[in-house]
Amino acid sequence: MNDNEVDKNRRRLLVAAAGVMGGVGAGYVATPFILSMHPSERVKAAGAPVEVDIANIKPGELMTVEWRGKPVWILRRDSGMLDDLQKLADELRDPNSEENTQQPTYAKNFNRSLNPEYLVVIGICTHLGCAPTFRPDKAPNDLGSQWKGGFFCPCHGSRYDLAGRVFKGVPAPSNLVVPPHRFITDNRILIGADPEVA
Ligand code: FES
DSSP states (O other), X not given: OXXXXXXXXXXXXXXXXXXXXXXXXXXXXXXXXXXXXXXXXXXXXXXXXXXXXXXXXXXXXXXXXXXXTEEEEEEEOOHHHHHHHTTOGGGBSSTTOOOGGGSXXXXXXXXXXXXXXXXXXXXXXXXXXXXXXEEOOXXXXXXXXXXXXXXXETTTTEEEOTTOOBBTTSSOOSOOOOOOEEEEETTEEEETXXXXXX
């Protein structure tokens, strides 16, 4: 082997070594970034189900949590709210949740929930994606004497009742979306996972 051939072989060896180091280097940079995220952030980033403690929600109160980057509302409905849901059918577009894409089959009922006491919906208007406001107050001046409580979207005036059912005559075309969810215990909900089949 002459000197030239030795040089060529050494160069090949160095290039190969640099390639391996480059790979190691890239991995080395990425790993601390991922590890630096809090475990719950990593779970959220991956879109995993989110477990929520609902023990402190009082009747009539709304809690907002985040799942897959979207606001999810959990409303604990009191008995008066549940009674009012039964009186609204004629004013709603889809009172019995027959439109398939807006909820899982287990929420395909007039109160749109697994447990009538708790409504779980994504808090995004089905018109153009604004954030509706929670308006549990009855007959307020701005919403009229017939208002029994619900969600109002100020962007273009869409209205939903306290089951997330859209009223007729507003721009939003459909009910609010019910995400997959299940009760782990009476006080804990898992959002993003369907009920286990027995
Ligand atoms: S985005 Fe809600 S009414 Fe238009």
